[in-house]
Amino acid sequence: MKRDVVIGIEIHCELKTESKMFSGSKNTINDIPNIHVNEIDLGHPGVLPTLNQKAVELALRACVLTHCKIDPLLKFDRKNYYYSDLPKGFQITQQFHPVGKDGYLDIVVEGETKHVRLDRIHMEEDTAKQYHIDEHTFIDYNRAGVPLIEIVSKPDMSSALEAKEYVSTLRNLLIFADVTDGKMEEGSMRCDINISLKEAGSDAFGTKVEIKNLNSLNNIDKAIEAEIKRQNDLLDSGEVVLMQTRRYDENLKTTVAMRSKESAVDYRYFPEPNIRPILLDASFIEHVSKNLPWTPSQWFDYLTNLGANDIEANILINNKTLLDFGARVLKDVKDSRLGLNWIISELNSYMNTLGEKLFETLSAHDFALFLNLISDKVISGKQAKDVLKWMIESGKNAQTLVEEHDLKVVSDDTSLLGWIDEAIKENPQSVVDFKQGKDRAVGFIVGQVMKKSKGQADPAQCNALVRQRFLEQ
Amino acid sequence: MDKTTSILKLKEIQASTNACVTIIENDEKTHEGLLSNIPVALKDNVITKGILTTGGSKLLSNYIPPYSATIVHKIKQAGGVIVAKTSLDELGMGGTGTASFNGIVRNPHDLTRQAGGSSSGSAVVVAAKAVDYAIGSDTGDSVRKPASFVGVVGTKPTYGRISRYGIIPYASSLDHVGYFTSNVTQAALMCDVLSGVDPLDQTTLPVCPTNTLETLNDNVSGKVFGIFEDVVNAVNDEETLKNFEAVCNALVKKGAILKSISMDEDLLRACLPTYYIIANCEATANHSNLTGVNFGLTQDGEDVEDIMTKTRTVGFGPLIRKRFVIGSYGLKDENQEKLFRQAQKVRRVVVDEFTKMLNECDGLIAPATSSCAPLLEGANTNVLSNTHLIAENYMVISNFSGTPSITIPSLPVKGLPNGINITCKVEDEATMFKLALAVESCVKELL
Numbered sequence: 001m002k003r004d005v006v007i008g009i010e011i012h013c014e015l016k017t018e019s020k021m022f023s024g025s026k027n028t029i030n031d032i033p034n035i036h037v038n039e040i041d042l043g044h045p046g047v048l049p050t051l052n053q054k055a056v057e058l059a060l061r062a063c064v065l066t067h068c069k070i071d072p073l074l075k076f077d078r079k080n081y082y083y084s085d086l087p088k089g090f091q092i093t094q095q096f097h098p099v100g101k102d103g104y105l106d107i108v109v110e111g112e113t114k115h116v117r118l119d120r121i122h123m124e125e126d127t128a129k130q131y132h133i134d135e136h137t138f139i140d141y142n143r144a145g146v147p148l149i150e151i152v153s154k155p156d157m158s159s160a161l162e163a164k165e166y167v168s169t170l171r172n173l174l175i176f177a178d179v180t181d182g183k184m185e186e187g188s189m190r191c192d193i194n195i196s197l198k199e200a201g202s203d204a205f206g207t208k209v210e211i212k213n214l215n216s217l218n219n220i221d222k223a224i225e226a227e228i229k230r231q232n233d234l235l236d237s238g239e240v241v242l243m244q245t246r247r248y249d250e251n252l253k254t255t256v257a258m259r260s261k262e263s264a265v266d267y268r269y270f271p272e273p274n275i276r277p278i279l280l281d282a283s284f285i286e287h288v289s290k291n292l293p294w295t296p297s298q299w300f301d302y303l304t305n306l307g308a309n310d311i312e313a314n315i316l317i318n319n320k321t322l323l324d325f326g327a328r329v330l331k332d333v334k335d336s337r338l339g340l341n342w343i344i345s346e347l348n349s350y351m352n353t354l355g356e357k358l359f360e361t362l363s364a365h366d367f368a369l370f371l372n373l374i375s376d377k378v379i380s381g382k383q384a385k386d387v388l389k390w391m392i393e394s395g396k397n398a399q400t401l402v403e404e405h406d407l408k409v410v411s412d413d414t415s416l417l418g419w420i421d422e423a424i425k426e427n428p429q430s431v432v433d434f435k436q437g438k439d440r441a442v443g444f445i446v447g448q449v450m451k452k453s454k455g456q457a458d459p460a461q462c463n464a465l466v467r468q469r470f471l472e473q
Numbered sequence: 474m475d476k477t478t479s480i481l482k483l484k485e486i487q488a489s490t491n492a493c494v495t496i497i498e499n500d501e502k503t504h505e506g507l508l509s510n511i512p513v514a515l516k517d518n519v520i521t522k523g524i525l526t527t528g529g530s531k532l533l534s535n536y537i538p539p540y541s542a543t544i545v546h547k548i549k550q551a552g553g554v555i556v557a558k559t560s561l562d563e564l565g566m567g568g569t570g571t572a573s574f575n576g577i578v579r580n581p582h583d584l585t586r587q588a589g590g591s592s593s594g595s596a597v598v599v600a601a602k603a604v605d606y607a608i609g610s611d612t613g614d615s616v617r618k619p620a621s622f623v624g625v626v627g628t629k630p631t632y633g634r635i636s637r638y639g640i641i642p643y644a645s646s647l648d649h650v651g652y653f654t655s656n657v658t659q660a661a662l663m664c665d666v667l668s669g670v671d672p673l674d675q676t677t678l679p680v681c682p683t684n685t686l687e688t689l690n691d692n693v694s695g696k697v698f699g700i701f702e703d704v705v706n707a708v709n710d711e712e713t714l715k716n717f718e719a720v721c722n723a724l725v726k727k728g729a730i731l732k733s734i735s736m737d738e739d740l741l742r743a744c745l746p747t748y749y750i751i752a753n754c755e756a757t758a759n760h761s762n763l764t765g766v767n768f769g770l771t772q773d774g775e776d777v778e779d780i781m782t783k784t785r786t787v788g789f790g791p792l793i794r795k796r797f798v799i800g801s802y803g804l805k806d807e808n809q810e811k812l813f814r815q816a817q818k819v820r821r822v823v824v825d826e827f828t829k830m831l832n833e834c835d836g837l838i839a840p841a842t843s844s845c846a847p848l849l850e851g852a853n854t855n856v857l858s859n860t861h862l863i864a865e866n867y868m869v870i871s872n873f874s875g876t877p878s879i880t881i882p883s884l885p886v887k888g889l890p891n892g893i894n895i896t897c898k899v900e901d902e903a904t905m906f907k908l909a910l911a912v913e914s915c916v917k918e919l920l
Contacts (some may be wrong), residue, residue: 307776
């Protein structure tokens with residue numbers, strides 16, 4: 001039987017703030033465990049929450065980007081449950097009044113635009129991170145209280161491809177808006193997928209299964225494909241799909257049941273009494289929506305206007321770190337096409353080997369000045385490759401290195417012709433070759449000149465002069 | 474009073490009253506200010522860094538906090554010296570002083586009687602003249618009722634006037650920091666010391682600390698005292714009524730105007746049940762952190778859930794466990810609308826009515842309790858009577874509304890203390906202290 005797939009997605013996204021959602025502890029998950037922790041994060045008696053304004057701002061950005069209606073009256077609620085990763089015994093969230101409602105995201109799948117509606121965006125705090133090693137459990141409270149938004153879609157997607165594209169588009173939007181770093185593998189962005197099958201064309205939904213904590217775009221794809229197959233197989237053989245929470249097992253390449261959802265937990269939600277409702281100023285909301293960082297499509301336009309082709313622009317858009325660095329470089333360079341070339345080829349390959357360590361020794365400003373030395377013909381392209389290598393190794397700027405290594409480009413005709421004539425004299429056969437139409441003779445003499453000049457001769461200028469000399473012979 | 478005298482007195486009364494959990498002998502003055510060298514006692518639900526803070530609960534009987542409450546910093550900055558952590562009903566729940574893990578607290582005026590609760594120990598140490606200042610907390614009437622029973626001034630300023638950061642909560646929307654003093658002038662001073670916006674408590678009022686002491690006087694000429702008629706009617710004790718009338722007449726002699734004001738009786742009778750639902754529901758969530766995972770008297774168990782269950786079973790007294798069950802029941806999905814949400818609606822209606830009453834006068838006045846402190850044993854209460862529902866418990870309305878409220882000692886009943894309560898409009902502590910000072914001087918004249 002032909003069946004339709006119905007998919008809805010919930011995304012938890014850690015916000016890029018300095019401090020936590022309700023405490024002054026630093027918001028960072030990659031550090032020595034339990035050092036960014038205070039009495040609030042540990043849920044000690046007597047503590048009270050203080051709302052992080054930056055987190056509100058980032059949540060508002062997410063709402064604006066996804067066309068959600070913003071509720072200017074912020075209210076928070078308690079979600080009550082006992083678990084060792086939740087030190088207060090409740091999580092502060094926005095159950096009854098989410099900051100954003102009824103938005104949408106347009107995604108492009110195989111050339112077609114698909115409209116995915118969003119149900120809500122709400123703010124909440126993350127739990128502590130637990131590690132189970134042997135029979136022991138270790139708790140890292142660095143993550144306790146990290147600001148989150150949860151973005152809940154309507155069940156508007158109907159294939160793994162659409163789901164993957166939705167997550168990928170949303171992720172890029174949020175990364176570009178500096179809302180989150182979007183690192184799925186590190187858990188700063190986590191997806192739960194709700195999926196059910198129904199008779200093709202029918203209005204009646206099938207039983208919903210939730211797949212928890214998918215940590216990469218690839219796994220979203222694989223998990224959904226596997227789950228569609230599993231549900232189809234069950235239904236084909238006359239069995240029923242149980243309402244369950246499942247996870248994707250990468251080794252088994254299928255989803256595995258975690259718990260039954262029949263016994264739904266009652267979280268006894270009620271309004272958080274320690275945070276008075278906060279009415280956001282209309283001017284604050286306007287300020288946030290008018291000052292959004294550029295979206296990927298705005299970047300695309302900017303880069304193509306600078307002379308990048310579509311492929312080059314997309315290389316940069318898919319590497320936000322390189323793009324951020326490149327953008328600062330491009331502001332200071334005289335020749336942006338030259339800048340793009342160097343960023344996309346040389347810098348990109350250095351980044352592939354060194355990662356973000358590259359930027360510990362290389363600043364955007366120095367790199368731009370370096371590029372200007374090339375366009376001003378102070379150094380040649382060949383010399384430039386060495387200079388860049390030295391810059392990255394030593395952290396010194398290009399000008400200093402040019403002086404230290406006594407680099408310059410010799411392009412005055414007198415000096416060049418001196419070397420050229422010398423080279424032709426030593427290699428008379430080259431003139432014969434040239435006259436017989438062997439063009440490589442030009443390159444050969446240029447090479448000799450480069451040797452004689454210790455790499456300082458301007459190759460383009462030299463090339464022209466050699467040609468001129470051959471013709472004169 | 475100096476620190477040495479205070480500590481000697483605290484030790485002297487400990488055996489008979491059980492007022493303290495910890496007597497602190499090594500604190501010294503660190504700053505100069507309104508409280509320079511003045512000994513201050515703290516209810517043992519005020520978090521003190523490095524000093525045992527039990528909240529009156531066995532579960533926290535080994536808890537040494539890693540931080541201090543905002544008000545502790547304020548007291549220290551004003552020059553105060555902390556001399557004791559005082560007994561309380563477990564986690565601030567209970568109004569009798571009999572529900573602490575460390576035993577019953579007794580009334581220093583008659584050891585067979587209650588001191589009232591839940592700020593029992595703080596009330597007692599001021600009554601026994603061991604200190605002039607003791608911090609309490611007031612969720613239903615936990616400062617103002619014991620003040621009446623032991624004969625001291627008990628103050629609860631406006632909700633948000635004093636930071637709650639570092640006070641072990643009971644019910645967050647009803648909890649207030651309050652305090653006991655020997656007289657009204659000291660009460661005004663303490664308000665000026667403790668008040669002010671706190672970035673760590675988002676419910677604090679966004680205003681400067683009060684400055685009530687400087688302008689304090691007892692000139693009540695032309696001031697309208699609203700007599701809370703329903704409360705007076707619910708009092709059965711003839712001596713209490715006679716005393717109240719005498720004080721009111723003395724106020725008139727000072728130029729005050731008396732005006733009878735009342736509220737719908739059904740609404741008044743609904744206040745205590747409404748309070749119980751809201752308070753227990755909030756309390757059950759507030760105390761979900763007490764699991765033994767990070768701190769407290771942790772019990773061994775098979776797994777985390779087992780540790781939590783055993784810690785809470787061993788750590789909490791029977792009254793607390795009962796209240797947590799009621800609170801959880803009230804928040805359950807199928808009950809929340811008809812219990813917790815309904816209670817919040819009733820609270821709103823009561824507050825609206827009460828605000829109208831306060832708009833008709835400068836302050837409402839009534840006996841704080843219907844009589845003197847009850848006996849510890851053999852006290853017989855008809856929980857559905859107006860005496861219990863209204864006269865003994867009406868002060869909870871100020872926790873609903875956040876209005877400033879103060880209990881001042883009145884003339885004795887059966888030779889024992891009994892107080893008068895004054896409640897004013899939100900943020901109008903200045904008027905409250907003025908009216909209270911006038912009552913204080915009337916009582917002095919009548920004695």
